[in-house]
Amino acid sequence: MSEKNEPSVWQGFKAFLMRGNVIDLAVAVVIGAAFTNIVNSVVKGVINPLVGAFGTKSLDSYSSCLKGPCTGTGDAATGVRILWGSVLGATLTFVITAAVVYFMMVLPMAKYLARQEARRKAKESTREIVEVSELEVLKEIRDALVAQRGSGHDRP
Template sequence: MLKGFKEFILRGNVIDLAVAVVIGAAFTAVVNSIVENVFNPLVGAVFRADSLDNALVLTIPLPGEDAEIRFGAVLGAVLTFLIVAAVVYFVFVMPMNLLKQRADARRQTGTEKPEDPETELTVLAQIRDLLAAERSPGPGTGSHRGE
């Protein structure tokens, strides 16, 4: 039982997933800090509120306690999403696409594309074809090989 657990934990994709979760959490902290410390004060200054949470508040009077609709909080969430999307695109996706394009260009201008490595399936298909060729009569011969 422990051996199976050890194999599961030491799989490459489990380790990669764990690293991705940790990096994602750290990345989220950085983005949240940027939004709270840079964008919230800027937008708050425009809307004359101390943060986006307190900007664009619509109060609905109700008996007992008023209800508040906080459009500024929604705006802050949208800004956070856009900032995360922009950082992911410009820091990760765009550079990886450029690297891929350069690698493809090198492959096209460089040597010919390497052949696909032979797999067991292609070797077995070749053996089948050779056996079929040996069993079928050759051109001009009326008998099977080896008779």
């Protein structure tokens, strides 16, 4: 590789890293990881006990046996066991996370952007009205001057 290609590659890499998108994405990943812990705690501390009021205390213990006698847990388990409780718990975690993200981040941001757009449109329409009214006033002044000039030339 030549020496002159390396600085351009390095500069391109620096420009890539300094883009706002990359930094925003990194911040989102860190916040998402922290937020996942909160949601998991809510599911384990609130949702699972509520479900446990109707059955076992943990969603993970809900399962169905497809084949053979299902005995034991982990590597010592025999038979074919479907752990549908784990899937249900993960689904609840996803739904809760999606609801919180939508109602606390997406919806307020959409409303904010809509208000900003409405303000921008209101300012543009106000400018158009001012420009139109200025044009009308100038036309009236022109017509008045033409009328005065016309009436002055008619006199002897």
